[in-house]
Amino acid sequence: MKYVEGSVLQYDDRWRFTKCTVSFENGIIKKILDGSNRKPAARGVIIPKLVNAHTHIGDAVVKNASGTLEELVAPPNGLKFRVLKECPDKEIVDAMKKTADDMFFSGVSFFCDFREFGIKGINQLNNALKNKQIKCVKMGRPEKLEYHRDEVNEILGRCDGIGVSSISDWDYPELKKLARHAKRKNKMFALHVSERTREDIDKVLDLRPDFLVHMTKASESDLEIAADSNVPVVVCPRSNVFFGNIPNIPLMIKKGLMLMLGSDNAMINNPDMFTEMEFAYKVSMIYGGVSPETIFNMLTVNTWKFFKIQGGIEEGGPADFLVLNTHSSMDAIVKCSSKHISFIGGKKCMKR
Ligand SMILES: [Zn+2]
The missing domain is CATH 3.20.20.140 (Metal-dependent hydrolases)
Structure with missing residues (x-):
């Protein structure tokens, strides 16, 4: 099991940031937990791919x-x-x-x-x-x-x-x-x-x-x-x-x-x-x-x-997320560059 933690961007009827830890294994998100309690593979702003x-x-x-x-x-x-x-x-x-x-x-x-x-x-x-x-x-x-x-x-x-x-x-x-x-x-x-x-x-x-x-x-x-x-x-x-x-x-x-x-x-x-x-x-x-x-x-x-893509960051969904080294605001995300990606989730996840 791997973990990333930080400000997670999720969508219901609008976009919200929540401080959490995301655990994942074999390309699937297992749990999204409040706060930080593990040694994460990466820290930052966690957004969907x-x-x-x-x-x-x-x-x-x-x-x-x-x-x-x-x-x-x-x-x-x-x-x-x-x-x-x-x-x-x-x-x-x-x-x-x-x-x-x-x-x-x-x-x-x-x-x-x-x-x-x-x-x-x-x-x-x-x-x-x-x-x-x-x-x-x-x-x-x-x-x-x-x-x-x-x-x-x-x-x-x-x-x-x-x-x-x-x-x-x-x-x-x-x-x-x-x-x-x-x-x-x-x-x-x-x-x-x-x-x-x-x-x-x-x-x-x-x-x-x-x-x-x-x-x-x-x-x-x-x-x-x-x-x-x-x-x-x-x-x-x-x-x-x-x-x-x-x-x-x-x-x-x-x-x-x-x-x-x-x-x-x-x-x-x-x-x-x-x-x-x-x-x-x-x-x-x-x-x-x-x-x-x-x-x-x-x-x-x-x-x-x-x-018909299952794209959000949700328990049981694919670990298709990115960890970004930026601020937790939508304004910061649209002005980000791919150089701000510090971790790519997925089946073969990787640090950058
Ligand atoms: Zn064309």
């Missing part, structure tokens, strides 16, 4: 990424597609493994990845994540911008759903067939929306997506329609700013959208969610700001609810 709701770890292998959104990431001829087509399997898989490790060591327990390149792409992702503690919701997609029933069946047999670039890249009837197929198989369907240009929200929602990514160019009414349809949105502020856009997080919150946070393309951003969290908090100030709790929810409770 974070969730990264949107990545493309497959493009970690691409170097010198500079250019417009279209030049870099648009299928089928953007830089990432050209580089990855030429790149040996092993190099791609090794870069993915490293990115997954970087994410784990910066405090992420769970991420959702969009993987390109059809069946081959999903196989590479599955290989990269073998024996990793970090968990992943895998979203594959057809190799070409075309619907082929057998290919989709095979992809869906190896992952959790389909995640595509955007309706603008696809022939709409083909995309509709793809979305319907995923839903028929009880798998997820998600897509990037209104990132480069505003896209038709009614057409997007007719695809019955489980979640949307970006919405930086969406109008106020588009945000309202998505909110009224209870479709959550993943925002990726560092990625958006890289391409010259600023997501209006305060407006999205005001319109009632459920927001999650992602680091997007690994060739553009490192997947450190402490960096993303601080950036999201600061960039929101341009549009009037939101509370640190609102930002923190985007990497914790909102994602737990959506992805």
